[in-house]
Amino acid sequence: MTTASLLIPALLLDAIFGEPRWLWSRLPHPAVLMGRAVTVVDQTLNTGKHRKARGVLAIVVLVACAGWLGWVLALFGPLVEILVAAILLAQRSLCQHVEAVASSLSRGPNEGSTAVAMIVSRDTTGMTTPQIVRSAIESGAENFSDGVVAPAFWFLIGGLPGLMIYKITNTADSMIGYKTPRYRSFGWAAARLDDLLNLIPARLSALMIAVVGRVLRSWSEIVKDARRHRSPNAGWPEAAMARALRIALAGPRSYDGKMQEFPWVNGSGSRSAGAHSINKAVSVLWATWALGLALTVAIVALL
Structure with missing residues (x-):
């Protein structure tokens, strides 16, 4: 069987069942196990001199182990491949987390800021409703690329x-890929490899969102905004989503108590979006997922 024919049921299983609590309350999720592996190499290698070289060694070890494990699991046959792929995709859980912010906002900004704190790393205390909405939508767009399109692409x-190598790299980047004194050198390799592996998926995500949102005619503006983003990849799906919803995203936000000025994405769009915009964003994410599924079916038909 081709990887495309295996991806179809994996996408459907993830969309239907998401992350079953009854299962992952009893067993450690693979993402948790990957996080533990990153913690081990961090504690073991992130000491002394030559931190950058040690960080390169760390990501090489993690990638080699993940690739080997993926190869071993594939030996057990198509059913195991489908189940593992479904577990490592995140469409349903992503949309549920984003929807939870809209639901919490109906009870007030304090509830909304608590909910959005579960999915973003910026300061959320005292956020206004538009800030909460922008944060949720930005997270949804970026994580659609990182958690759905990129894993599917590398599978x-x-x-x-390929899927396991991508996931361990993405996990490592989320844990050690920061420009802090501890990780500036050690996490450099993980961050750069993650940027490389997301290069195509991020742009593919933006293209698909633009098609679904009927804003492909604004592609040149999407590209312009994406290139102004501090991340080489995250700005692409965000820029496409901003235009699909006709709202402004990004802009100033606070990290560790310090306000930072980031450029607006689709700055001419509305800056007073409400909870309904989050629900519209989730609808766009599901429609884009459906487009991805249709493209996968087309690949199978062509092959």
Whole structure:
């Protein structure tokens, strides 16, 4: 069977069942296990001199182990490949987390800021409703690329080894890929490899969102905004989503108590979006997921 034919049921299983609490309350989720592996290399190698070289060694070890594990799991047959791929995709859980922010906002900004704090790293205390809405939508767009399109893309390209390598890299980047004194050198390799692996998926995500949102005619503006983003990849799905919803995203936000000025994405869009915009964003994410599923079916038909 081709990876495309295996991806179809994996996408459907993830969309239907998401992250079953009854299962992951009893067993450690693979993402948790990957996090533990990153913690081990961090504690073992992130000491002394030559932190950058040690960080390169860390990501090489993690990638090699993840690729090997993916190869071993694939030996157990298509059913195991489908189940593992479904577990490592995140469409349903992503949309549920974003929807939870809209639901919490109906009870007031304090509830909304508490909910959005679960999915963003910026300061959320004292956020206004538009700030909460922008944060939720930005997180949804970025994580659609990181958590759905990129894993599916690398599964198509490299099967379970490709998917596992992507996921361990993405996990490492989320844990050690920061420009802090501790991780500036050690996390450099993880961050750069994650940027590389997300290069195509991020742009593909933006293109698909633009098609679904019927804003493909604004592609040049989407590209312009994406290139102004501090991340080489995150700005692409955000810029497409901003235009699909006709709202402004990004802009100033606070980290660790310090306000930072970031450029607006689609700055001419509305800056007073409400909870309904979050629900519209979730609808766009599901429609884009459906487009991805249709494209996968087309690949199978062509092959």
